[in-house]
Amino acid sequence: MTDHHRTSLPPSRGMSTTSVHGGEARQKPGDAITDPVFCTSTYTFENTQAVIDFIEHKLPREEYGRYGNPGQRVVERKLAAMEGAEQAVLYSSGMAAIVGLFMSRLNADDEVVFFDECYHRSREFCVKHLSRFGVVTHQVKTGDFEAMEKAITPRTKMLVSESPTNPHLSCIDLEKFVELGRRHGVETMIDATLATPHNLRPIEYGVDYVVHSATKYLGGHNDLLAGVVLGSAEKMLPVANLRGIMGAISGPHCMYLLQRGLKTFELRMQRHNANGLALARFLEGHSRVEKVYYPGVESHRDYEIARRTMHGFGGLITFTVRDADWRATANVVDAVKIPRIGPSLGGVETLIEQPLIMSYFEASPDDRAKWGIADNMIRVACGIEDTDDLLADFAQALDA
Numbered sequence: 494m495t496d497h498h499r500t501s502l503p504p505s506r507g508m509s510t511t512s513v514h515g516g517e518a519r520q521k522p523g524d525a526i527t528d529p530v531f532c533t534s535t536y537t538f539e540n541t542q543a544v545i546d547f548i549e550h551k552l553p554r555e556e557y558g559r560y561g562n563p564g565q566r567v568v569e570r571k572l573a574a575m576e577g578a579e580q581a582v583l584y585s586s587g588m589a590a591i592v593g594l595f596m597s598r599l600n601a602d603d604e605v606v607f608f609d610e611c612y613h614r615s616r617e618f619c620v621k622h623l624s625r626f627g628v629v630t631h632q633v634k635t636g637d638f639e640a641m642e643k644a645i646t647p648r649t650k651m652l653v654s655e656s657p658t659n660p661h662l663s664c665i666d667l668e669k670f671v672e673l674g675r676r677h678g679v680e681t682m683i684d685a686t687l688a689t690p691h692n693l694r695p696i697e698y699g700v701d702y703v704v705h706s707a708t709k710y711l712g713g714h715n716d717l718l719a720g721v722v723l724g725s726a727e728k729m730l731p732v733a734n735l736r737g738i739m740g741a742i743s744g745p746h747c748m749y750l751l752q753r754g755l756k757t758f759e760l761r762m763q764r765h766n767a768n769g770l771a772l773a774r775f776l777e778g779h780s781r782v783e784k785v786y787y788p789g790v791e792s793h794r795d796y797e798i799a800r801r802t803m804h805g806f807g808g809l810i811t812f813t814v815r816d817a818d819w820r821a822t823a824n825v826v827d828a829v830k831i832p833r834i835g836p837s838l839g840g841v842e843t844l845i846e847q848p849l850i851m852s853y854f855e856a857s858p859d860d861r862a863k864w865g866i867a868d869n870m871i872r873v874a875c876g877i878e879d880t881d882d883l884l885a886d887f888a889q890a891l892d893a
């Protein structure tokens with residue numbers, strides 16, 4: 494039975510046991526230890542009575558692939574157990590999850606307030622597209638709760654943030670965030686993609702909606718796209734219903750990959766965290782590095798918040814190269830031998846990029862300054878390679 498008043502479920506087992514076994518049937522079709530991949534778009538009924546039983550909710554089963562598939566149900570149960578949420582709703586990408594949640598929750602004349610370091614595509618969706626349906630978007634400086642409170646009006650429906658943010662790794666004080674939302678009767682949403690349920694537990698703080706791009710650490714192998722929204726069963730029902738209309742759902746093959754990736758989730762996170770911390774400390778001590786953005790080092794603005802609320806600090810690090818123009822910075826990016834140049838994060842392979850080039854090449858210098866994107870900035874998404882190999886590689890690249 495679902496308790497609609499309880500939104501955070503106590504974890505009954507450890508994270509790794511949950512990510513390996515959670516949500517799965519003990520005995521599976523064909524007596525296999527793995528779940529099957531059902532390559533089908535539709536599901537058949539034995540007779541008319543079976544159709545009627547299904548419609549009357551007497552027979553839980555699949556009907557048509559746009560509404561769900563067996564693999565996706567397993568992964569949703571697993572992710573809900575890992576997050577400590579009642580319900581998970583999976584999508585074909587992280588952005589589909591964010592769009593799906595906003596479309597299901599927001600009506601004409603509603604307002605949303607964003608912390609401004611949120612993923613730029615989610616802000617773009619609200620500013621450029623939800624505005625066409627009469628939704629008003631406010632953006633305030635990340636972590637400025639006074640500004641966020643001032644932006645709240647009687648029409649405000651949702652407060653939105655990411656934590657940590659990308660590429661500055663700002664961390665949000667979730668107690669303040671939830672308190673602000675509750676005091677004004679406004680729902681809260683956190684995009685916790687960079688943290689994962691291993692490092693941050695937003696539902697336990699009372700956040701209403703947690704979103705992840707499962708493309709990143711949850712899938713973990715740079716080989717799939719998926720997204721998820723998690724929350725109470727009551728809040729997730731209309732979200733899941735709209736997904737069935739949008740059709741923004743992954744197919745059975747992708748769900749198999751995600752389930753397989755999740756089996757090693759905690760092991761991978763331990764190495765991502767270890768590599769992130771070790772590389773951040775190494776970079777801080779290097780004479781060619783000007784500034785390191787990583788919530789696990791004391792010099793970071795939000796170190797105290799991160800230390801208090803996070804189990805680990807993840808694999809993403811941003812740093813600036815001392816006295817370097819964009820070209821000298823690019824030379825460092827080009828000199829590393831292990832990381833591959835590319836966007837994204839959270840996979841086993843370390844990725845590196847210069848935000849100026851990869852994401853802000855067409856932005857104006859004014860906009861880049863506003864968003865804090867410096868020419869000499871490098872973003873590293875640590876994979877799970879051996880820590881010593883990564884450190885040695887960055888040492889040779891910086892000394893080159």
Ligand SMILES: *Cc1c(COP(=O)(O)O)cnc(C)c1O
Pocket residue numbers: 586587588589612655659684686687706707708709718719720
């Ligand atoms: C990648 C990412 C997204 C978008 O996810 P996709 O799976 O690429 O659609 C949203 N938020 C954050 C923080 C991300 O890193």
